[in-house]
Amino acid sequence: MKKEYKVALQHLSDAELAEAYVFPNHLSEEERHAANLEIREVRLQRLREMTGQQRLHSELLRLKFQMEDYFQRDTYDEIHSFPVYLKAYITILNKKQKDFAEEVGLHQTKLNQLLTGKASANFALFYRLEKHSGGILKANYWWKLCAKKIEFDLKTNNADRQKEGARVKNELVFA
Numbered sequence: 001m002k003k004e005y006k007v008a009l010q011h012l013s014d015a016e017l018a019e020a021y022v023f024p025n026h027l028s029e030e031e032r033h034a035a036n037l038e039i040r041e042v043r044l045q046r047l048r049e050m051t052g053q054q055r056l057h058s059e060l061l062r063l064k065f066q067m068e069d070y071f072q073r074d075t076y077d078e079i080h081s082f083p084v085y086l087k088a089y090i091t092i093l094n095k096k097q098k099d100f101a102e103e104v105g106l107h108q109t110k111l112n113q114l115l116t117g118k119a120s121a122n123f124a125l126f127y128r129l130e131k132h133s134g135g136i137l138k139a140n141y142w143w144k145l146c147a148k149k150i151e152f153d154l155k156t157n158n159a160d161r162q163k164e165g166a167r168v169k170n171e172l173v174f175a
Helices: 003-009 014-021 029-049 052-071 082-093 097-103 108-116 123-132 139-156 158-165
Strands: none
Touching: 052 082, 052 139, 082 097, 082 108, 082 139, 097 108, 123 139
16 A cells, blocks of 8 residues: 555544445345345356356366365365365366376376275376366375375374384383
């Protein structure tokens, strides 16, 4: 904000500033309903006018924002796993698994194993997915999905912890 504007606004309270920039809503319930219908119609019209490329871009951004939202959470959730997001990505592209596997340089069997959680993804695939998505879905997003699963497994897999702990000799002990 320019200096002269700051000086001119200094005498106003926070409430006065907010009132000056926020439009008051004095609509009746009927007027609000009519306004909502009008906005809905405009949004639907804009959706109808979108090209296929614009829709694809929009859907990829939606998937990206879902990933980002999930990364903010401290918990692991199976419905936000790498296979689930990879399936969603393929669905958004409206591709057959065979065609998608070919486009990212995977064998169809390997893709199936990734989608069922029987195989783990690697950095090479993360880079390929980033490139394939036009850079919208970064490699580190795909990695973070896998890392959340690994972290969850490390925290909860007590059977393997005990099994591997039994192989340790000369454990350090602090008094």
